[in-house]
Amino acid sequence: PREPGAGAAPLLPGPLVRPAGCPGGMDADSRFAAVATRACWTGKLPYAFMGADFGSVLFDGVGRTLWADPAGATACFTPDGTALVVVQEEVTAWFLAGLARPGQAIAPRAPNGRGRALFTRLPLPETPAERPCSYWPVRLAAVTDEARAVVFSTQLDRGTARRRQVVWHCPEEGAPPAALLLPPGPGPAAALSALAFDPAGTVIARAVLSDEARLLLDGLDGEPRWRYALPAGGRRGPQRLHTAFSGDGSRVAVAAADGRSVVLDTVTGRPVGAFREPGPALQAVALDRTGTHVAHGMAGDGRGRVVVRRVTDGTVLLESGPGELRQLTDLAFSPDGEVLAASGATHRRDAALWTLPLSGPEPAPLPRVAVHDLPLSDQPRGSLLWTPDGPRAVFPGSRGAGAVWDGTTGRVLADIPFGAGEGAVALSPDGRTLVTVTQAGARRWPL
Numbered sequence: 001p002r003e004p005g006a007g008a009a010p011l012l013p014g015p016l017v018r019p020a021g022c023p024g025g026m027d028a029d030s031r032f033a034a035v036a037t038r039a040c041w042t043g044k045l046p047y048a049f050m051g052a053d054f055g056s057v058l059f060d061g062v063g064r065t066l067w068a069d070p071a072g073a074t075a076c077f078t079p080d081g082t083a084l085v086v087v088q089e090e091v092t093a094w095f096l097a098g099l100a101r102p103g104q105a106i107a108p109r110a111p112n113g114r115g116r117a118l119f120t121r122l123p124l125p126e127t128p129a130e131r132p133c134s135y136w137p138v139r140l141a142a143v144t145d146e147a148r149a150v151v152f153s154t155q156l157d158r159g160t161a162r163r164r165q166v167v168w169h170c171p172e173e174g175a176p177p178a179a180l181l182l183p184p185g186p187g188p189a190a191a192l193s194a195l196a197f198d199p200a201g202t203v204i205a206r207a208v209l210s211d212e213a214r215l216l217l218d219g220l221d222g223e224p225r226w227r228y229a230l231p232a233g234g235r236r237g238p239q240r241l242h243t244a245f246s247g248d249g250s251r252v253a254v255a256a257a258d259g260r261s262v263v264l265d266t267v268t269g270r271p272v273g274a275f276r277e278p279g280p281a282l283q284a285v286a287l288d289r290t291g292t293h294v295a296h297g298m299a300g301d302g303r304g305r306v307v308v309r310r311v312t313d314g315t316v317l318l319e320s321g322p323g324e325l326r327q328l329t330d331l332a333f334s335p336d337g338e339v340l341a342a343s344g345a346t347h348r349r350d351a352a353l354w355t356l357p358l359s360g361p362e363p364a365p366l367p368r369v370a371v372h373d374l375p376l377s378d379q380p381r382g383s384l385l386w387t388p389d390g391p392r393a394v395f396p397g398s399r400g401a402g403a404v405w406d407g408t409t410g411r412v413l414a415d416i417p418f419g420a421g422e423g424a425v426a427l428s429p430d431g432r433t434l435v436t437v438t439q440a441g442a443r444r445w446p447l
Contacts, residue, residue: 032051032052032072033050033051033052036049036050036051036052036056036072036073036074036075037049037050037051038075038076038077039077040077040081041081042077042080042081042082042096043081045060045061045062046060046061047059047060047061047066047077047081047084047096048060049075049077049084051072051073051074051075052072055068055069055070055071055072056068056069056071056072056073056075056086057069058075058084058094060096066094066096067084067086067094067372067373069086069088069373070399071088073086073087073088074086074087075087081096082095082096082097083095083096084096094372114446115436115443115444115445115446116443116444116445117441117442117443118147118150118168118177118435118441118442118443118444119133119168119177119441119442120440120441121133121441122134122154122156122166123166123168123177123179124166124179124180124181125179132439132440133152133154133437133438133439133440133441133442134152134153134154134155134156134439135155135156135157135158135439136155136439137421137422137423137438137439138152138153138154138423138424138437138438138439139153139192139381139421139424140152140153140192140194140195140381140424141153141195141424141425141426141435141437141442142195142196142197142204142426143197143426143427143428143433143435144169144197144201144428144429145201145428145429145430145432145433146428146432146433147428147433147435147444148169148170148201149167149168149169149170149197149201149220150167150168150169150426150435150437150442151165151166151167151168151182151195151197151204152165152166152168152195152424152426152437152442153165153192153195153424154166162188162189163191163192164181164182164184165181165182165192165195165204165206166179166180166181166182167179167180167181167182167204167220167222168442169220180221180222181222182204182206182218182222183216183218183222183224185206185208185210185214185216186208186210186211186214186227187210187211189210189211190208190209190210190214191208191209191210192206192207192208193207193208193209193239193240193241193242194206194207194241194242194243194254195207195243196243196244196245197245197429198245198249198252198266198429199245199247199248199249199429200249201220201429202219202220202249203217203218203219203220203225203249203266204217204218204219204220205217205243205245205252205254206218207241207242207243207254208241209239209240209241212229212230212232213229213230213239213241213254213256213260214227214228214229214230215227215228215230215241215243215252215254215262215264217252217266217269225269226268226269227269228254228262228264228269228271230254230256230260230262231260231262231274239256239257239258240256240257240281240379241254241255241256241257242254242255242256242282242283242284242285243255243285244285244286244287244331245266245287245429246287246288246289246290246291247287247288247289247290247333247335248289248290248291249266250265250266250267250290250291251263251264251265251266251272251287251290251291251311252264252266252287253285253286253287253294254285255282255285255296256282257281257282257283258281258282259276259277259278259279259282259296259298260274260275260276261274261275261276261277261282261285261294261296262274262275263287263291263294263311272291272311272312273294273309273311273312273314275294275296275309275314277296277298277307279298279300279305280298280299280300280301280303280304280305281298281299281300282296282297282298283297283298283299283327283328283329283344283379284296284297284328284329284330284331284342285297285331286330286331286332286333286340287311287333288333288337289333289335289337290337291311292310292311292312292337293308293309293310293311293317293333293337293358294308294309294311295307295308295309295331295333295340296309296331297328297331297342298328299325299326299327299328299344302326302347303321303325304321304322304325304326304327304328304344305319305320305321306318306319306320306321306322306331306340306342306356307319308340308358317358318340318356318358320356320364320365321364322342322354322356322364322365322366322367323354323364323365323366323367324346324347324348324352324366324367325342325344325346325354325367326344326345326346326347327344327345327376327380328342328343328344329343329344329345329376329380329381329382329383329384329393329394329395329396330342330343330344330382330383330384330393331343331384332384332385332386332391333386334386335386335388337358338357338358338359339355339356339357339358340355340356340358341353341354341355341356341384341386341391341407342354342355342356342384343370343382343384343391343393343395344376344380344382345374345375345376345380346367346369348373349373349374349375349376350367350369350370350371350372350373350374351369351370351371351374351376351393351395351397351403351405352367352368352369352370353367353368353370353384353391353393353405353407354366354367354368355368355391368407370393370395370403370405370407370410370412371395371403371405371412374395374397374401374402374403375397375398375399376395376396376397376398376420377396377398377419377420377421380395380396380398380420381396381420382394382395382396383425383426383427385427385429385430385431387430387431387432389408390406390407390408391407391408392404392405392406392407392413392427392431393405393407394416394425394427394434396416396419396420396425397416397419397420398419398420398421399419400417400418400419400422401415401416401417401418401419402415402416402418402419402420402425403415403416404416404425404427404434404447413434413447414434414445414447416436418436418438422438423436423437423438423439424436424437424438431447432447433447434447
């Protein structure tokens with residue numbers, strides 16, 4: 001501080017800025033950090049960038065991590081202090097006002113609440129307490145409203161890759177939880193590819209691959225309802241299945257990556273519509289509230305396409321190529337069936353939402369960015385729901401993180417502290433209950 005009477009207020013030290021969420025292994029003493037660190041002051045806050053041998057991070061004067069990357073980078077601030085230019089394999093400009101491109105402000109994140117453990121070991125009867133929920137990471141899970149029941153895929157035996165599905169549920173208020181194994185899929189090599197509860201939480205749909213693609217419908221009590229084999233004739237190559245219920249639970253759809261899909265009556269298991277979509281790999285399927293319309297989402301080779309058809313006769317009601325779409329995580333109809341939402345990733349690796357009105361031909365819709373720079377895996381298993389309040393999406397990041405995002409407020413409701421291959425994330429049909437399932441158990445998180 002200057003001497004009193006020097007004509008200026010004393011400069012007093014403020015609190016130490018401690019960033020949160022830095023990449024693991026960052027070393028402030030590294031030689032790279034000594035030459036790559038930059039700082040600026042813009043508005044009312046200082047901003048600092050640090051690039052080190054094992055990661056790079058941008059944080060502000062209140063300790064918020066605004067951008068992070070597990071790789072080293074060099075960067076500089078623009079003279080007016082409004083943007084950061086990062087140089088890696090690509091040169092990218094990040095606007096510091098919410099790290100949003102002009103006109104795309106990002107709402108602040110909601111504080112994470114404390115989760116509640118549903119179970120911390122394999123919940124099957126007579127299972128040793130030290131037994132993990134799965135010998136390998138849990139990949140798929142589904143949950144009913146209010147977490148009355150959870151179903152997840154587990155590897156019961158250390159020496160085999162075969163997985164079984166466990167149902168955990170609370171029969172009634174105050175009663176102790178119960179758990180059971182669902183019947184195995186057809187054949188010893190059956191692999192689970194998709195898992196879902198109906199909106200009422202009374203039946204479970206499992207899409208499995210063995211010698212053919214099948215949809216298995218089981219009751220919450222583990223009793224089989226029906227089995228359906230998808231007609232043969234698909235393209236050769238790696239397959240993956242997708243499934244979705246209508247809003248009223250009367251119909252269920254199953255679709256394969258090669259473009260085949262069938263809509264079935266939930267009670268009888270009889271087909272009410274069959275389709276085949278040409279083009280890149282099919283990555284998502286959705287039904288509207290009554291199962292009258294079906295939506296297919298395809299993406300590949302840097303382009304995406306969404307098609308909405310009438311189930312009864314296959315008439316195309318909408319065909320659109322959403323702008324900047326690179327990957328699809330899910331599709332969802334609005335409650336009135338007038339708008340289709342698509343979630344996925346842009347070519348800039350941003351997690352984003354597209355909305356497509358069914359009222360007529362429109363220009364290719366542009367994405368609404370939900371989370372900047374959230375790389376997804378090649379086959380992301382996300383989810384998208386359209387609640388009465390608006391769309392809500394789960395984005396499964398591939399770099400040890402994910403996010404739950406609310407499309408009405410534009411806020412990130414929860415940060416998921418593991419990547420898509422390390423655990424399963426399930427959102428209830430009403431979009432109000434989030435459950436994570438890992439080898440260490442299942443937890444319910446308030447949204």
